[in-house]
Amino acid sequence: MPTAAGLRFARGPCMQQLSGLDATFLYLETAEMPMHVGALHLFELPAGSKGKFVTALRKHIESRLPITPVLRRRLWWMPLNLANPAWVDAVPDLKQHIVEVKLPKVNGQAPGLPELEAAVSALHPVLLDRSKPLWKFHVFEGLAPGPSGARRVALYTQLHHAAVDGQAAVALANAILDVTPTPRAIEVKPSRRTRTFKLEMTEMLRGVIGGQAQKVAEIVRNLPATVGTLKNAATSVVSASSLLTGKAGPSNLTLAPRTPLNVSVSSGRAFATVTLPLGEIKAIGRAFEATINDMVLMLCSTALRRHYAKQRVLPRKSLVAAVPISLREKGNTDADNQASMSFISLGTNIADTKKRLAHVKAATASMKSTMGQLKSILPTDFPSLGVPWLIEAATALYGKAKVADRIPQVANVVISNVPGPPVPLYMAGARMVTNYPASIVVHGMALNITVQSYDQSLDFGLMADAAAMPDVREFAEALRIAFDDLRALPRPGEDDPDAPPPLGLVRQTTERLGSSLGKAARGVVGGMVGSVVSGVTRGVTRGVMGGVVDAAVSQVTRRPRASDKPAEVAPPKKKRRAG
Template sequence: MTGKRLTPMDAMFLYGETPQTMMHVGGLLPFAMAPDAPADFLRHLMQEIKTTAPVYAPWNLKLKTPGFLLNPAHQWIVDPDFDIEYHVRRSALPHPGDERELGILVSRLHSHPLDLTRPPWELHLIEGLAGNRFALYVKFHHALVDGYSAMQLLVRSMSENPDSREEVLFFSLPPRRRTEPAPPKAASSPLADIGAVLGRAVSLTKSVPELAASLVKLQLRRDGDLKHLVSSYEAPHSVLNARIGRNRRFATQQYEVARLAAVGKAAGATLNDVVLAICGGGLRRFLSESNQIGDKSLIAFLPVNVRPKGDAGGGNAVGAILATLGTDVADPIERLHVISRSTRKAKGQLTNLPMESILAYSAMLMAPAATQVFAAMTGMKTPMPFTFNLCVSNVPGPRHPLYFRGARLEANYPLSIPIHGMALNITCQSYAGTLNFGFIGDRDALPHLQR
């Protein structure tokens, strides 16, 4: 994670009953089998992994002290008893498996906590998908590797050449040599930003004087029209703001980026605005069907990467904004306009600010979420509105089709982290002209997530 590490109490607030083990993210990667692949391709791959595939750091490292939240040093050691068959497993759907059955399996796999006495990651080879397809499901703990680095490793383990058959899985990639060019430096993936921003807010890592200085730098922009700016404590109570358990539901959706971009261009909105409009429309229908639609719109917490003014190093500032999802607006076009005005006004608050002020302002904006998390965790009834109802992230991914030994990667669906008081997390990732949505939610709070 970025920023100051969470304390044990912070993690308990955010991630539920087993904070150490449930702070994992993952990805679902479906593939179309290569035309020349044998019927038992995954069996051969598993045999190769068991017998000859090397495993490099950090994938062979485990925590010296498994209760690592009590050990801020996070000391890692090579696992002397590393067992590749524990970390890489084969699963099969009843043939021919469909998308619903795949989602059910991944939901179950993602609900299982990681064993912190071992290197905290798992890879599942899933066969039996209809249409001569298979899938990879991978999950890993944030303490081992951040989302951005993991994505870079996944990209390195594949090729843009469909005729290549030399690719190896990510854990068999040797560390980059110092002479090799490093990938472009960027902030950690928004997959991790929810923990970074909320962790900073809950633990109040910024001092009061620093927050005050940030407010001064914001110049308290009251001279403009602020009616579309969402502030803390504007979110309504909803079914999403519940105490969560460890069991998850997972659903996916894929759209063509060109189609969404055309919608945004026609409306004078951004691609991210269209993403939020899609989420808002789906949530409005979901709440309406269960008679839970209210007069106030749901509010989304959006991790944002904002390059500081005058930053010659190309680094990104990781901040947070709040925006309406327009769930109180029936007309989809008007909903998109409402969302666009909201995000434009929120981003305007961060414009021309240095990184320190962006982080401090984001912490100040999200600090009231501690009350929300505590209320959901304890079941306490509070008359105060919540800070947000859910998190929506948009992560850039590879622009060109990727292949693993001739098998074409069809999509990359991210799985992020729900927390107490936020039973739904939506993350989407771009890939080869598509936008891939991963919906991860608490099983009990959202019994009809697929809808």
């Protein structure tokens, strides 16, 4: 294991200060809001493997440290915490950063996925030690074997969000994982950079003052372009609004309705997982001209609607999702945060599945149109002098005063979709079977749904506040049912079993009725009934038949009735008779 012996300290202008966005995750962190992300991985060990996986993993990570700088750096705080801290080099003690966790047997049986979910629920609220590199791996051995009988282990990873965002975490995974069971050889080139294990006072002051001045200068220099871009984006939003176009459409710029999720969070967590087939979801998306992101939002929308309708607390107004968007340029793999947040209406107030999918697609397209203009000016760095005190004080006050319980929220839930590797991956010779993300919940949004594609699967990690959503496992099952709902949707061009019968079919029925009454009566009855049907069917048939079919489907599938009961076709008004 490498040591710091013989390494000299740097005394030069090489301070790497955290960006404003990276440091914000440090200032927002409290016991109730841990700011680390990670994942729960299941691994299958090769046949005949012996010894503990935790030992093999430590050896493997040690060999990858030269290409994973995010694992060998720690924070260095500025004097009096006046500005953002900086990163300095560190030598991680792998026995402290990669630890074994023993799970008890359940009724004499080896632990499985439910026990792993419970373990992550208990470990996730534990804050990372800021005096060390901001990461920790937990290894679970002795699990129940897989379907093929292979020996299984699990790994729960923690990485502070100040160090990585979703894409940076994927880049880190690419560095420590392999595409074959045999780990690839790493070519380590001698670094000419002098390692910095501490910062002197003069260097800190010089770096802080110079850095702050440079950031202010950049803001001033980019101000005209920023104002112009904001003006153009605002004009586009207003010109496309229903107020000017007269066309009703989804609006992402709205306050979110109050739900059980919009509360101040506690220090407890509840974690659940779901795996869905990626290929089938892609096929359904292609049929409806929807992206993978559209399909993820649609699945979450349907599950949220079902879950809260069952509890009779589904709002009449649509829930809103906070959706992170990447600001990274193509090919950028820097280990920092380059992301922002957008808001998308989920259409949870729409009962019809096809119409809800159309709503989600339109809302996503609207968000992309607006954010596409703003991505170039959204900041990931800004001056930080005095900011640590301000944000930390505001965060503490916000949580203690339970402000989130009193004020309207801009979103109800966080939904993040991160593209992952399309092929099986291995670590220390073990094949990774699943990759369930574990992310952050914050005051006012007590559920985080993070999704990552892996191999042929779409893996959902559901992290909830234990008080706001203790039944997160039930919500996970609602996601499975939502997938079945999408499977059952008739594809465009196929016959729709829910569609009302055509007018011609009704006329044929009335004519058959007329024929049973005789030739003479048929003309009278068929003519009268046919005339009535022609005048009324167009206004009533869809509403009546749609309601009947909806009621039947609800009974068969046991779908809960929503409290809002949106009526899409109003019954025709009765006409007054003349005279």
